[in-house]
Amino acid sequence: MSQEHPEDSRPKREPGTLESYIIGFCLSLLLTALPYRLVVTKAVTGNTLLATILGFAALQMLVQIFFFLHLGRGPKPLYNVVFFGSTVGLIAVVVGGSIFIMNHLHYNMTPTEASNQLAQDEGIYQVEGTNTGACQKLNAKHQVTISSGKISPIDTKAQLCDTLTFMNEDSAAHDIAFGTYPNQDTYDGQTKLMLRKGGGMTITLDRSGTYQFYEHDNPKIAGSFTVSP
Amino acid sequence: MADTMTTEMTHEEAANNRAMFGFWVYLMTDLLMFGVLFAVFAVLHNNTAGGSSGRELFKLKLALIETFLLLTSSFACGLAMIAARQGNKNQVLAWFTVTFVLGVAFLSLELTEFGQLIHDGNTPSSSAFLSSFFTLVGAHGLHITLGLLWMVIVMAYVLARGLSSSMVRKLTMLSLYWHFLDIVWIFIFTIVYLRAFI
Known part of the structure; x- marks a missing residue:
């Protein structure tokens, strides 16, 4: 049925x-x-x-x-x-x-900044006898501190292949841009360092010369660093 | 006699299955499109071009209410389908009305949110983040709008012609579509809204 x-x-x-x-x-x-x-x-x-x-x-x-x-x-x-x-x-x-x-x-891009950063990240300091600009070993450590809207020291003197750390000890986040306001340059493959409050970021000084930097949202907060070869 | 009955039933059933499978294929291609929009959002969600990020723009409570509205709407749609299989026309219409009202409530909340964002100057052209946000959430909203329109048409048909078996098939497709939009929204809620507050 x-x-x-x-x-x-x-x-x-x-x-x-x-x-x-x-x-x-x-x-x-x-x-x-x-x-x-x-x-x-x-x-x-x-x-x-x-x-x-x-x-x-x-x-x-x-x-x-x-x-x-x-x-x-x-x-x-x-x-x-x-x-x-x-x-x-x-x-x-x-x-x-x-x-x-x-x-x-950024690993697959060809601009100098990108390839420099790649060389730095991967520790490739020489290719076929030519220096890539990457540092073989890192030397002295320098620090720039931002606290209550002030940068200290205003100018940092350093040698090539030293490192520079930006510390933010303010109660708000800060963005550090390279160059002079309103232009923005790059250094060590970075256009802008975004620092959380209480946070820091380190760059490798792999290019000699004098470089300016400023707080992205408040260009009055500015400083520089000089890298001698 | 019984044999012919059986073959007729299987014929109809087979046609039914084919139609449902076809509709399922459509849903899956639609899902693929949403997948691509999700990929775009995942890549661009940090590119705020110096503007506000999701954390500053979104109201998490509003998104939660929207989610509950859509979930309840989906549930009401399921109840309508149970009524449809039992051939209870009035209940079908009643539950689809509930589904429709909840869907409209969801859509109006979403449009209020969009309106507020644009009023405050956070338009789709403000940043890559907002472009991808409006595209992804807007695409879902557009699907909801079309679903609501479809619902009105189907309800008018049920009212005029009653619940034939082909009508039940159309209702089943609509309910699949509606549940599917619910699933897409769950991912929007998680990836767009909840993630912004991590």
């Missing part, structure tokens, strides 16, 4: 019962509220937090796909699951690849 009424068995395969929607809805509310709480309360920070909220988003996607879209519960063979899987794979390649390439772009 049951063979004559195949439609009798169909409602059981029919996706989307009330319970499945309610479970899916509750789970998705939870998976939205939890990452929101984490971000607001700052229970974890930095990359851990980023990884956690991305994990919650992925979990949320799976919940919705299973409970709302009923993927994988349709007629077999499951071409739509295959299609979904390959789409997710393509997106992973596009998104992951874009981020990877753009973050490493």
